[in-house]
Amino acid sequence: METTRHDLELEDDQQAEALAAVKASLLIVDSNAQSLTDSDYLRFLRARNFDKEKTVKLLVQHLKWRRSFVSSGYIKEEEIATELERKQIMLQGHDKFGCSIAIVLSARHVAFHRDFEEIKRLFVYCFDKAAASNLHPQTKFMIILDLEGWGLTNMDIRGYLAVLEILQNQFPERLRKLFILHVPYLFWGAWKVVSPFIDKVTREKIVFVDDKHLKETLLAEVEKDQLPTIYGGVQDLLPIQDCVVPNWPPSTIA
Incomplete structure (x- = not known):
């Protein structure tokens, strides 16, 4: 059976450190990153196995895509x-x-x-x-x-x-x-x-x-x-x- 542990719960200090590092790096590159929640950061971190550089790269691409493809914030x-x-x-x-x-x-x-x-x-x-x-x-x-x-x-x-x-x-x-x-x-x-x-x-x-x-x-x-x-x-x-x-x-x- 799958775990029901809350998705946002940080498992250890290493995850917390990765989250903080990615946040800091991304905000320097793209100010729109302020719209992201911890949940968003963690999803992208997990998608890249907590590799901070790959996560930042993916998030930069994602924010650029979002502005272009979903310019209103959602599809009408x-x-x-x-x-x-x-x-x-x-x-x-x-x-x-x-x-x-x-x-x-x-x-x-x-x-x-x-x-x-x-x-x-x-x-x-x-x-x-x-x-x-x-x-x-x-x-x-x-x-x-x-x-x-x-x-x-x-x-x-x-x-x-x-x-x-x-x-x-x-x-x-x-x-x-x-x-x-x-x-x-x-x-x-x-x-x-x-x-x-x-x-x-x-x-x-x-x-x-x-x-x-x-x-x-x-x-x-x-x-x-x-x-x-x-x-x-x-x-x-x-x-x-x-x-x-x-x-x-x-x-x-x-």
Whole structure:
């Protein structure tokens, strides 16, 4: 069973020293680092195994990306209206650790009819809103990737790689687990292309779920009253744009 220790808790003096050093170095390079919390610093430190130089480099890149790609502090729904109409991402409930649950219905994505930049904005919106809807003090989220009905028209290698890059480099240590359901044979061709780009930490969080054990696997992670009916729960699916999250939209997000 995973530890429930608070994500912000410093385990020892070495972590505290690394946190202080990265803070001091980053503030010299980028004054916008004042918007970052200790939680943000620790997520990026863990993503780089507490290597201070690599963490500062990653954070500098992240802050620059954030200013450019998310200039308003968050992605506005009118910027992703076409993709939201497809209702391919749901956001509802929390797992047993307080992590919010995002559900991606991949068969609703049409690769030939998507705008590449809008897809990236859609998932930044998803990751930001999922993180914002966590139960205190949780900082991670859980994703259920449902491939029911997925086929060639849904295959989008370029899109997958872009979303993966955003998740790993702009939202490090946000993902708790990724459950992949209803995997068709055709999907393994796409997986063969994408999987080499998945880092070790992310790969260890990915679980392919056998259809025979779907309900028991998810119910081991999520209480029944927090799951949609299609997975053995009691809730109706809720499109992410209809999910009410306190203090959303935010003024800024790190």
